[in-house]
Amino acid sequence: MIAIYARQSVDRADSISIEQQIELCRYETRGEPFRTYIDRGYSGKNTNRPEFMQMMNDIREGLIKTVIVYKLDRISRSILDFSNMIELFGKRNVKFISATEKFDTSSPMGNAMLNICIVFAQLERETIQKRVADAYYSRSRRSFYMGGNIPYGFRKVPTVIEGVHTSMYEPVTEEARVVERIFEMYSQPCTSYGDIIDEINRLGIQKRGKPWVRQRIREILCNPIYVKADLDVYDFFKEHGAEAVDPPSDYIGENGCYCYKKRSEKKKSLSDLEGEQIVLAPHKGIVCSSVWLKCREKCMGRKQMIPSQKAKNSWLCGKIKCGECGCALIAKEYDEGRRRYLRCSNRLDSKNCKGAGTLYTDDVERLVGNEIREKLTMFGKLSYHEQDIRNNERIRLESELAETDKEIESLIDKVADSDAALYRYINERIAALDTRKNEIAQRIGKLMCSKDFSIDETDCHLDLWEELSFDDKRQVADILIGGIYATSEKIIIQWRI
Template sequence: MQTFLHKIQEKGADMSRTAIYVRQSAERADSVSLETQEQLCRQETAPEDAVTVFCDRGFSGKNTARPGFQAMMQAVRSGQIDRVLVYKLDRISRNLADFTQILRDFQRYGTAFQSHTEHFETASPMGQAMQNMLMVFAELERETICARVRDAAFSRAKRGFDTGGPPPAGFRRVPAVIGGIHTSMLEADAHAADIQAGFAHYCRAEGTVSAVCRLWTDMGFQPVRGKTWATGTVSRMLRNPVYVQADSQVYAYLAKKGAELCVPAELPAQHGVYIYADRRLTSSRLTDLHGMYAICAPHEGLIAPALWLACQEKMDRALPCRRSGTKPRSFLSGLLYCMRCGSAMTPVQGRSAVYLVCSGKKRGICEGAGAVWRLEEAERLVGAVLAARLETLRKTGVIRQQDDRTRSLQKALERTEMRRRMLLQSITEADDADVMRAAAEAAAQMEHTCTKLRQQIAAAGKHEAVNLPEWAEADAGFRCNAAKILLEYVLTDGKTLHTVLR
């Protein structure tokens, strides 16, 4: 992007000081060049005027973060400009709020404003009214263009075309022809084996995101930026279905997470999945896929579906236990409350230990729960109660287990639900009434089949004892999940912990 430039004609002290502002966001055949804009604006000046030209090449008018524009406004505020000339109103701004503020600044510092194309000035009331109306349509035009760009990007992604951006780690971009159109697609690069090793390492019982970071660093596999991997980056990579050799179970998982499926009737073997979303409405963590689209990609994935799903299940179990902010991790988070005011007890790091403090006291609505509890002591006492409860469950054998037939029924249910979603999606895209009617009837039949499968799954399940880990040997994820399932809440009055089981 080219920054601003000044062209100054030195004249006498009694001349009008005029600023010409020109802007071009992109060089296209149908756009007016910066030089042409300047020449047309100079037609509105007198020979004796002192003219300063401020230029912004490669900057959009959606905001005022433009070096040439900022330099011009600084000259206006310092009293160096009497009049501002533009070729067209949308050259100075395409945002109505910004444009209104610009006019206010011009009025405050006694600077006139004139547009060459629209033939009016801010000095007349009609000119002011017309400027406001035109800027409304300029903003509407910009939003329309953005909507067209988003629709075009989604259409390309839906057909498997490349939508730009750097390729994910472990892939490179290569030329390809898809549907007779020249585009590009992903292909495994030299670090594909490192990606596979990272997924396998995380799926181990002792595997963590931090351990994968260390593994890749030790293997010499570095991120695009920096020398070491960040846990947030690795977590998103483990979540990203672009790496999986997707099958029906993978698509069923993505649909369960809220994604809308865009897949062919016959799934190609071992292909990855693109996740497409409007960046204005969604985050990049891939933990909630509502509002996103799961699109069958043309490239071949790197990770077997069973391994990828095992990693997702492990990360889903760890979600309730992840740290928020800088507070210490505890399986009591969200379950421990003050008996006096009902506020949550929150962990606070002290000099030698982590203490539990009433959040109501910090807000000034409570005197506190009484004596201060150490988090370690509270976890030990409540953990003993949960350990006893787990031992009871082991002896009574009330834990529901699935046999091979139940698992087979579950897979059949997932496949049927996925085909039903695809049929419902085809109804919204069909133009022929007969096709829509046939698809609706088939979807209704599949819903009936799903209902029967659910009933068979409920009847096939059986209760039997399983080998639950001992509380003292359980990891943080198991303790969090067990506490969420077994505990209703824990109350404290400073001297006693009152544990209420479900």
């Protein structure tokens, strides 16, 4: 069967359409039956394209003997991807035809010409990518609107800057009053994010139909788009390592500021201004500089409240969730650890859940521990031979875990320079790697949990539960339990096995 492959990343008047590509390729079929594979809205810089991947699977299954494209860059703009594709075509005796470039892959010269053309296709892609990045950088320094979510308190309106049609922000009166109130409250020394949320909820105010949470409050307080920037604000940014693009004389206490990361910068915390690019915006600010500076400095002096990444106060953390809303239960200690409770994180964060009721950490740990011991009755003895196999398996898994971490870090480094298609692929790949990483970690935990038991000890495991360390109990819980949903009325345990 003949395959016609067509791709178009962006539908523009000056680009050849999918239909035109297919019509030009149809001539090369010489009247023989064919199947079309079409990818709309996908870049040629990688192979993460559904119809392309389906075509390659059909080639591997021997269903396709000829592939026709309108032009070489329709099927690939990556040297590595193209080389792998041509190698597969050779193994499966698949003929490759470019309708406009007339390549013959049956000869060494034809293959050489193909490789030369793909080098220039990749060069063109990289040149376009750099040109787009340079244009973005240049426009951002001239106060042009650069897209993104419209901040609370503003609407977007058209404007003209330096003869160029663009957009700018304009304050929305009702939302701007809420923003002013947030800054006024937080500028007081003893006011917290939670206090602000309580007050806003009492007034029945939502953030464009959504409930307020601490992260949204923090984003507002850290955003220079709201400040009426004067020389004090200019000095603040300079003192904290930011690059102020506009001269000090332009900071007259009226305009807000845009904050951009440098092209080489990775994602940083909201409080870190080192290397940030500050540009005066064309819109009027909402908050006076003295109040904004008080709030900004207060934000820099405290850490953001986020859930702990590792269980500390209870070996149940990370497994146990609120039976009302499904959010994580956090182990809180009071009176220097003499009183221990499990509290709903959603309730603590935004008051959007009534909470799971009064849950004493010790009581819940005791109950779940008894259920785990009951579940452990299904396990038998382990021999030394089995233990050796487990140790070898653990070493292999630890090596795979390190490689997975390395690949995730490499993908994260590429996010800043990616386009929409590559960004989507990176997200999907990282999600898959993260799932695999969790599977490996659980397997390692299971192997480590049994490493200290000998033949004479394994039949006593039911009596050893209370003697296990905090980390050992947490690992056993990870192995056996998928999730726990708790309220003061009932506790539901979802077992893995």
